[in-house]
Amino acid sequence: MRDVAIIGVKNTSFGEQWDRSFRDLVVDAGVGAVEDAGIVGEKIDSMFVGNMSGGQFVEQEHIGALIADYSGLAKDIHIPSTRVEAACASGGLALRQGIYAVASGIDDIVIAAGAEKMTDVPAPKASSALAAAADREWEGIMGATFPGLYAMIARLHMHKYGTTSEQLAEVAVKNHMNGQFNPIAQYRKPISVDSVLRSIMVADPLHIFDCSPITDGSSAVILAPADIAHEYTDTPIYVKATGQASDTIALHDRRDITTLDATLAAGRRAYSMAKMEASDIDLVEVHDCFTIAEICAIEDLGFVKKGEGGIATQNGETAIGARIPVNTSGGLKSCGHPVGATGVKQAVEIVEQLRGEAGKRQVDGAEVGMTHNVGGSGATAVVHIFSRNR
Amino acid sequence: MSVARFWRNQIARYNLVGTKCKKCGEHFYPPRNMCPACRRDGQIEDFKFNGHGEVLTFTIIHTAAEGFENQTPYVLGIIKLQEGPSLTCQIICEPESVYIGMKVKPVFRKLGQDGERGMIYYGNKFIPEQC
Secondary structure: OOOEEEEEEEEOOOEOOOOOOHHHHHHHHHHHHHHHHOOOHHHOOEEEEEOOOHHHHOOOOOHHHHHHHHOOOOOOOOOOEEEEOEOEOHHHHHHHHHHHHHHOOOOOOEEEEEEEOOOOOOHHHHHHHHHOOOOOOOOHHHOOOHHHHHHHHHHHHHHHHOOOHHHHHHHHHHHHHHHOOOOOOOOOOOOOHHHHHHOOEEEEOEEHHHEOOOOEEEEEEEEEEHHHHHHOOOOOEEEEEEEEEEOOOOHHHOOOOOOOHHHHHHHHHHHHHHOOOHHHOOEEEOOOOEHHHHHHHHHHOOOOOOOOHHHHHHOOOOOOOOOOOEOOOOHHHHHOOOOOOHHHHHHHHHHHHHHOOOHHHOOOOOOEEEEEEEEOOOOEEEEEEEEOOO | OOHHHHHOOHHHHHHOEEEEEOOOOOEEOOOOOOEOOOEOOOOEEEEEOOOOEEEEEEEEEOOOOOOOHHHOOEEEEEEEEOOOOEEEEEEOOOHHHOOOOOEEEEEEEEEEEOOOOOOEEEEEEEEEOOO
16 A cells, blocks of 8 residues: 655635535635646546535536536546545545545545535525435434534533533634634634623524534645655645544434544544554644534544543633644634535645644644544544654 | 335334344334344344333424424434433423433324425324323
């Protein structure tokens, strides 16, 4: 198996983008990443596109071919293009498939992209499309919503560990604090604990400011064999590990409602592959689709003890400059959550950090970064570890 | 949801009939046709649950799922049945009165319908045991 490096990255701006279509967004990200890598289209061997629900959001399937076509990679050069779907973990899985393609030796230069266009449908339709990531026949039919499922995780976490609404709010406050310095972020404005707690209740105990927004956006990275990465860039970022795991589709079938066993397993696989442990990681982008999700993630990835994610966040341990900076991009909460793009966006953030190009969000001396991308209420988890050093 | 898709699970939904693996003794609701532990060696048979259980966790939903808009706020919970498995279901009670560990029992109720003229779905919701 070959070592793999990232040689180019690009995020589009994230937010409500009524003037841009699904295909506009992916082409923008893809072309940006190609330019960043300093390559030409003919060099590309294959592409993988993470997309959760083009069918429901823009009534478009066959996403792989569409994107290859509008990127100028279909007609004449016929680059193979594959859509990858695992709900909100689609982006992370597209990246993983790209890594497989390069590591295997079959492909050299590969684009891994992710995209979602969520605002072309009314919000209730978008929520309904997202609910398809849960078990439609045994959760959705009962009136379950995604905030509702994560609210049930939060309720039990509070009951078992004494986590408070204020601690949940601190996750959103910290992520907005980081997001204000991210030029692509959907919400670039600090918020207070009080404003989170005063925002409307969506699914008790989660307020609207505990929830990530509906977002349009796309992200792309260019992958290459590590042996030739220096031909394209002075600052290749090396893929040290990729870990993926599955769990039950329905929340009610989990071993423990407050633990994402898929995160545990994907994290364990990634740590083992990289021969690292949590203390080796300098910063991490976790899947904070809801504030409680970040608390579970930092526990399940081993950055804090189980049950102590809330208090650790409240004590500032996850802020930039602290022990383990979490979601320097602003996370899903402040940067936005175009579901298919998120897993790739997380990798772009880590690459910018490890290159030292993250501006006011920069984590000083960052050498090793991790991404953590979740599908549904935890039925899929993908964890990657990246390093400046091969 | 199409008529056939709902009808297929009608007995399970109406009568709380799930399955049981005779080999390892594990109970499943919602029903599974393959035991995750024994897989191909498992022996699956129907099993009717007694319906008694307790609230493992819950939420009070204020922003409804599509089709549930006129029910807000409604209580949604994960109920752990006495025989072992857990399910997601609405709990009919005052939102302030629900708590983790509350004993509940099932009642037959309308779950929803497809628009004005579409199929009506029935199934179980849960109510407090002392009710």
